[in-house]
Amino acid sequence: DAGVTQSPTHLIKTRGQQVTLRCSPISGHKSVSWYQQVLGQGPQFIFQYYEKEERGRGNFPDRFSARQFPNYSSELNVNALLLGDSALYLCASSLIGGRGSSYNSPLHFGNGTRLTVT
Amino acid sequence: AQSVTQLDSHVSVSEGTPVLLRCNYSSSYSPSLFWYVQHPNKGLQLLLKYTSAATLVKGINGFEAEFKKSETSFHLTKPSAHMSDAAEYFCVVSDQGSTLTFGKGTMLLVSP
Numbered sequence: 240d241a242g243v244t245q246s247p248t249h250l251i252k253t254r255g256q257q258v259t260l261r262c263s264p265i266s267g268h269k270s271v272s273w274y275q276q277v278l279g280q281g282p283q284f285i286f287q288y289y290e291k292e293e294r295g296r297g298n299f300p301d302r303f304s305a306r307q308f309p310n311y312s313s314e315l316n317v318n319a320l321l322l323g324d325s326a327l328y329l330c331a332s333s334l335i336g337g338r339g340s341s342y343n344s345p346l347h348f349g350n351g352t353r354l355t356v357t
Numbered sequence: 358a359q360s361v362t363q364l365d366s367h368v369s370v371s372e373g374t375p376v377l378l379r380c381n382y383s384s385s386y387s388p389s390l391f392w393y394v395q396h397p398n399k400g401l402q403l404l405l406k407y408t409s410a411a412t413l414v415k416g417i418n419g420f421e422a423e424f425k426k427s428e429t430s431f432h433l434t435k436p437s438a439h440m441s442d443a444a445e446y447f448c449v450v451s452d453q454g455s456t457l458t459f460g461k462g463t464m465l466l467v468s469p
Contacts, residue, residue: 243400272456281447281459282401295456329400345391346457348400 241265243332243349251355252320260315260352262330270294270336271313272346273305276327288313289336320356327351359384359452361460369466376420376435378463380448383429390431391449391457392422401447407431418442443467 244263252258264271270289274282287295288307302318311332317324331346364379382388390407405416412424422433431448448460 274457274459279461281461282457283459284456287456297456331401345403345406346401348393348402350398350400 243330243347245328245330245349245352247352248350249353249355251357253357254320254322256320257316257318258320258354260317260328260330260354262313262315262332262349264311264313264330264332265347268332268334268347269311270333270344271307271311272331272333272336273313273315274329274331274348275299276329276351278326282329285315287336294336317354322356325354325356327353359388359450359458361448361450361458363446363448363460363463365463366461367464367466369468370438371468372440373437376433376438376442376465378433378446378448378465380431380433380460381429382431382448382450384450384452386452389451390422390424391451392416392420392431392433393447393449393459394444395447395462396444404433404446438465438467440467440469 246261272287273285276282284297285299286305291307305315307313329351331348333344333346335344360383362381392404393401395401404420405414407424415421420435445462445464447462449457451457
């Protein structure tokens with residue numbers, strides 16, 4: 240079975256531009272989460288979507304938005320890019336989402352999209 | 358609020374010697390705890406998770422971790438390191454919600 244797939248794998252953007260990252264979950268998984276991993280740090284939670292509804296949001300500015308489609312794939316959008324947005328963006332899928340799901344439904348991560356903002 | 362502290366940013370061992378990666382956590386609730394591994398240019402792979410059924414948790418590739426509530430620790434161990442174990446390891450806590458809080462990571466270096 241295919242794992243979590245993310246596209247593109249690498250991306251270079253200029254400050255002020257907008258970017259869209261895409262994620263396809265493991266077949267049968269209905270929840271998708273997004274994490275940002277800055278070089279030298281652990282991943283930080285951005286969003287979780289479950290059954291096409293936002294179930295959690297981390298401490299990120301409104302420039303960050305996401306959505307989940309009927310086939311459970313997801314997009315992460317970042318507007319007005321800053322140099323500090325340069326990071327590895329990780330998508331993770333799980334069978335379920337919402338409160339308590341981290342215990343019963345572990346996350347499966349994709350290989351990430353490496354975003355460089357110049 | 359939940360947080361994780363990984364006590365070592367780098368750990369170096371020789372192949373065949375034991376591995377110890379240290380983690381302390383803070384949580385307002387009875388936490389779920391995990392260890393993930395990240396190989397270069399790869400995503401994160403779940404090594405093991407604490408289920409509250411047993412304090413000693415066995416994971417993949419010979420790793421195990423012991424939950425010690427009195428010490429708020431969840432250290433990761435392996436009896437004998439392999440070259441393929443060289444990677445970055447993350448201790449992770451979840452306060453029964455749906456989101457994970459990661460530590461800053463420990464880079465494990467394995468020399469021949």
